[in-house]
Amino acid sequence: MKKLAIATIPGDGIGKEVVPAATKVLEAAAEVHGGLSFEFTDFPYSCEYYLQHGVMIPNEGMKRLQNFDALFLGAVGNPEIVPDHVSLWGLLIKLRREFEQVINLRPAKLLPGIQSPLANPKDFDLMVVRENSEGEYSEVGGRMYRGNDEIAIQNSVFSRRGTERAMDYAFNLASKRKKHVTSATKSNGIFYAMPFWDEVFNDVAKGYPDIKSDSQHIDALASFFVTRPERFDVIVASNLFGDILTDIGAGIMGSVGVAPAANINVNGKYPSMFEPVHGSAPDIVGKGIANPLGQIWTAKMMLDYFEEEELGKLLLDVIEGTTESGMLTPDLGGNSSTEEVTDEIVRRLRERV
Template identity: 45%
Template sequence: GSAGDPNIPDHITLWGLRLKICQTLDQYANVRPARLLPGIKGPLAGVTAEDLDWVIVRENSEGEYAGAGGRAHVGLPEEVGLDVSIFTRVGVERIQRFAFELAQSRPRKKLTLVTKSNAQRHGMVFWDSVFERIKSDYPDVETDKMLVDAMTTRMVLDPKSLDTVVATNLHADVLSDLAAALTGSLGIAPTGNLRPERDMPSMFEPIHGSAFDITGKGVANPIGTFWSSAMMLEHLGETEAASRLMSAIERVTADGSVLPRDLGGTATTRQVTDAVLGALAAGNV
């Protein structure tokens, strides 16, 4: 679940908990599915579930979130703050190969690389060059490349042209929030922080973060947590349980009578939870 406190700066809770877990356990593959669930109408007119079914793969251990940098001359007119992106060949190649293998497992077998190599001529060009070098190892995967600013336009205007996407830690973080909004709400979006080698634990969570304006009101959307749980079950090899949970979620969204307010309904967190539990208990999902 999301963690935070309105009295603690976000960068303290992020670096003290989530990033501490992901980097210490080297959970380098962040996987963020985005698709229109049954009954959910996204903001894009005429876009169907067949048009918008993506998986965004985010490098999760280095890049813009490597933690390199600092501040000097604090409080003085010449104060400076510095963050340095770090891209290693090991880090870039392993996340790109993970994305290629994921694309191979999906029906369309298509992978889009997102960088900003026209302006960031070192790290981003490095990402491009690694991609060019390894893509011949996956001849069954169709590939293309986009600059991150142009990618936001493509996601809105031509969603059906996309399938699997791979990008840096920062770029994929931003793009996955846009993807969640295009599928109806940030409240439904799941994520898995994976250690693909399985020699250390993986971690699963909704992507929405903490929402201090609704804390304690009982109106938060629990679907992102449930979907993340389905991803966890699948990762653990409990495919039948994962399928049952995902089917229960989809039955509730398709029915449309019990939806949280961020999806246009009036249901509380408890009511949505009870509806999903009811769908599971029905035994035919």
């Protein structure tokens, strides 16, 4: 029996609704597998925790979390009680940085039964590999002076090691897919960092002669995500560019509530973390209508990470069967509840036993 210890961090808002939904699905998936089990341990780290303790997560919490096989996060943020830059840097980004989760993966795929806002989406199926540890989201910079003379400086940081790591990951992933990697750049406008990015991409591409590669400026690439998303396979992007592209990817799927993500530790020293792209959605908390698909698809990515690809494929097939049947939450134009969608996925999984 393969037993996996998972730290669940529901976090804020609808995270407390969709994480239990997804763990219910994972337990059903383990039943289908027969040789797999999950042990879930819940942690309260959230904005409410911050109000009580003055930190989003204590040092002893970080020490406990590092002993788990993976982290399963719901959502972070409640700007009405804690500023976003405090909550995100105090929990989400802290986990990513201190646990060396240097790769962020976010797929975008047209699911049957979901109406894309695109007139002709043509069954796109792409994966964005986002460098997750540096780039534009560095902590290098500062502020000086006050009033009309105030200055804010934010420095981007690109290392060859970090850039190559993300690009190697993208090429290896493409070798298992449609064998095409696109680099997101802006070397015609960002004078130092992006020409460096291009040079490293060209160097890395030489090591993968069987993989087609090309580069696109981020503004044009964002446009192509809307007009021709079917042309892409794997896109490798910096921290900021990847963040923006994947929200576009979520948008063309029909709702940010569908989009999953994974933060991958590649050296094995710390656990990886799996979280949906959507936020805490305080406007729908407690209404029972939060879309669980992003968190459940994120669970599929976690299964893939644990080399349970066959079970992960089965789960995605079941998700697609559920959406195709028309059982959708209101954000997707349906009238099903969080519980109804979850129970339908569980039912379809158990039918496979």
